Amino acid sequence: MRLGLIGYPLDHSLSPAMHNRALREVGLLGEYLLLPTPPEALAGRMAEVRAGFWGVNVTVPHKEAVLPYLDGLSPEARAIGAVNTIVREGEKLIGHNTDAPGFLRGLEEAGLLFEPALVLGAGGAGRAVAYALKGRGLDVYVWNRTPGRARALAEEMGLREAPLEFAREARLLVNATRVGLMDPEATPLPPDLLPREGGVVDLVYRPLWTRLLREARARGLRVQHGLYMLVYQGALAFRLWTGREAPVAAMFQAACEALSEPICP
The missing domain is CATH 3.40.50.10860 (Leucine Dehydrogenase, chain A, domain 1)
Incomplete structure (x- = not known):
């Protein structure tokens, strides 16, 4: 095989x-x-x-x-x-x-089904995450560094496009970009934009504890790594x-x- x-x-x-x-x-x-x-x-x-x-x-x-x-x-x-x-x-x-149901299983086990949710990234992983969250009936927003991609995904799936600053209002933040992969000091989000409450999920798993997750945990937010x-x-x-x-x-x-x-x- x-x-x-x-x-x-x-x-x-x-x-x-x-x-x-x-x-x-x-x-x-x-x-x-x-x-x-x-x-x-x-x-x-x-x-x-x-x-x-x-x-x-x-x-x-x-x-x-x-x-x-x-x-x-x-x-x-x-x-x-x-x-x-x-x-x-x-x-x-x-x-x-299998990304969508796999992501959802981890989220459900951790009790992190909060809303509104903001998905960072509109590539393959971001599409799967947005689909999974939308399927659970959550209010989902999407951001991408190329606004046109975020807009297209939002229109296709019935989501809403949001600026990066919306992260403060989100109760669930999901990093579905590659930012942080193999670079423990890289982060997709400045610390002052972290959610005020709720949870942060980073799909990056190398390093396991990314800068985004470390800073979120220091703020008292619930976190889940990409493993x-x-x-x-x-x-x-x-x-x-x-x-x-x-x-x-x-x-x-x-x-x-x-x-x-x-x-x-």
Whole structure:
């Protein structure tokens, strides 16, 4: 069973550690590989997937770009307009989105379903988060550094576009951008714009405790790091590929070990 992750760059990814542990835990022979794929190589990579993989995950910058190479989409992936999981069914490649339900599971477990919610980012991850929150009936706003993208997403999903300053009024703030990835001093939000109450979620997981989360926690806000969404979306993908329930605890443990985090999540 050949599985993998398509994206670029991929040096930060914990997915191989997580999924290879899962395969061993359930007794399946197989391997999960990193498949670094710059944009100009996407067509060739998708041909390789079609020829020799059971399925793959998809991450930035390809969650939307991969759509033309697929033979079908799940209803959720079609509604979100982005794919993070591909399953080969016979000769067909079917796109799914496990980001949305994976994100929602972590949020529900932590009791962080506050509103109004502000999503930072209108890319593939931001689209999935906005879709998930909207589906739970929350009042959702979206911001993007390119206002046109935020406006388009808001119109498409029935959300509202907001300036970054709206973060003060939000009771749930979700960073769905890459700001902070591999840079512990980078943050998408100045400290004076943090919500006055509620919670902050950062989808970045390397570092686990980003500057955004550290500053939010210091303000007394409830926080959640990106490992929850990573593991829960991965568990759903694993079930789609294998038909087996994913060993979630083992996947968390493998991810924490790869991060060298002694206490996790």
